[in-house]
Every structure is written in structure tokens, then in C-alpha cells.
Amino acid sequence: MKLAVSLFGLFFYTQVVDSQLVGYVGKSITFPSGADPSWILKKIEWAIYSNNTWIATHRGVTTKTDRFHRYGSRLRLNTLTGDLTIHELSLNDAMEYSVDLTNDRGENRVRKIKLEVKYPLEKPNITQYQWFTGQSCVIVLRCQSSVQDAELFWNTTSLSGETGTVKRPDGLFLFIYTAQMSNEFICTSRREKDDASSVFQAICDGKSAATTVTPKNSPAPPIKPPCPRERLGLYFFGGFILGVFFMALLFKFFKVTGQLQSPGKCLKGTRCSS
Incomplete structure (x- = not known):
């Protein structure tokens, strides 16, 4: 058996x-x-x-x-x-x-x-750029993930209470709303079955501003190197400061030298020949 x-x-x-x-x-x-x-x-x-x-x-x-x-x-x-x-x-x-x-x-x-x-995904970083036009706010939100192949999704609730989802590979989101209002935006970074989200409260207070929300335990977004025009401006400004500094030194030097060589004048603490 x-x-x-x-x-x-x-x-x-x-x-x-x-x-x-x-x-x-x-x-x-x-x-x-x-x-x-x-x-x-x-x-x-x-x-x-x-x-x-x-x-x-x-x-x-x-x-x-x-x-x-x-x-x-x-x-x-x-x-x-x-x-x-x-x-x-x-x-x-x-x-x-x-x-x-x-x-x-x-x-x-x-x-x-x-x-x-x-390693699991970290919460994405959200940066807000806001302009106030007098009657309404124009905001551009940018979401950045530490993982290049992660997909980015925006979720927001409209004034009527409806919730919408927008998929943006570049992480950008444009929104226009009236003053004295606030809206909540959620950016989700997703890779395969793993995801992480950050919440941003955008407030239109009649001011223009740029704000960055960096979640805790997340690395800061990479610093963008200055473009050639910005570098030229920095070089010009640095050269101008150095030029003023050297001009001040030369002016002081020639002033002292002129006092030593001027006839009929004696510097304090020195002997004058008759």
C-alpha cells in the first residue's frame, strides 16, 4: 500500500x-x-x-x-x-x-x-512658487523624488470637494485660486508596489513666495549649479569688490607718500631740515 x-x-x-x-x-x-x-x-x-x-x-x-x-x-x-x-x-x-x-x-x-x-522610497520633496496677481494666486508646485525611475502623481481636492489625480513625469503642477484660500496637495512617488507621499498646504495670502517642503529623514534636493550668465554676474561682482579694495589701498598709499614728499610740511614725530 x-x-x-x-x-x-x-x-x-x-x-x-x-x-x-x-x-x-x-x-x-x-x-x-x-x-x-x-x-x-x-x-x-x-x-x-x-x-x-x-x-x-x-x-x-x-x-x-x-x-x-x-x-x-x-x-x-x-x-x-x-x-x-x-x-x-x-x-x-x-x-x-x-x-x-x-x-x-x-x-x-x-x-x-x-x-x-x-530600499523603500523616501517621501518626495515639494517646492512651491507663488505669484499674487491682485485678485488671485498662481502657484507652480514641483515634486522631486530621490529615485529616477519613480512615477509621480498629484492628488488635490477641488472647491466642490471632488478629488482628482494627475500623473506628471516632470513633477510639475499648475494651479490658480483666489486669495485667502488654502488647498491641500499630495504628491505620491511610486515604484512598482512601493510608494511614499508628501502633503503640502498651499495658502494664498496675497504674497509672492517660494517655499520648499523637505520631509524628515529625506535628503535635501540636489543644488542646481549656476548657469553661465549667473556665473558671469558673480565674477563681475567679485571683481568689482576687489577693484574697490585695491583702489582704496592705492589711494591711502599715495596719500601717505605725498605727505612725506611735500615741501614745507613735517610729519608729526619727525625732524625737518631747514
């Missing part, structure tokens, strides 16, 4: 199914086992490395998720579906994982999943 069950399980052996997942440092990720929903799982073995080092197992009624020290208490195994969850991901968790499943009829399935771990 045992031999028949073994041959039955071998006949229904399913080929390896490879897939790839992306996780983010500090967050959780769940590996789908790929088990048929109708299966009653009797054996679940999650492993890493080429020698199939077990990290989480379920056999009969016994479940263990602390088989390997590097994961500590970060693993959760769903004994009904066979799915494995890793909490508080680190860069060291990036590797290939495999699961070996067996149901109550001896059917077997093996699945390999490659995990890539990235």
Missing part, C-alpha cells in the same frame, strides 16, 4: 515553477506556495541555499518557524495555504527560496522563488 502511494505521488509530481518577488527593507513580504486551494497539506518545507536548508516546516500537526537563526521570529507559516511571510526584511534576505508541498493524497509540488530586496 505504501509503495502504491509513493508511485501515485511520483506520477503526480509537478515541475518546478520559478517566479520572482521584490521586497523592501523593513517591510513584510509573503511568498505564495502555489498550492491548489483544494489540497489538504500534510507537509510544507520552505528552504534556502543549494543544500535545501530548512527555515520553516509543517509536518502533520507540527509546525516550526525557528529552524534557522538568521530569521529569528520573523517567519510566519500559513499551514492551510503553505504561504510563508517574512517580516522586517533586510538586504541579506535577498536570495532564492524553495517550497516542497505534499497533500494528503501524496501529490507533490515544488516551487522556487527568487527574492530581490530594495
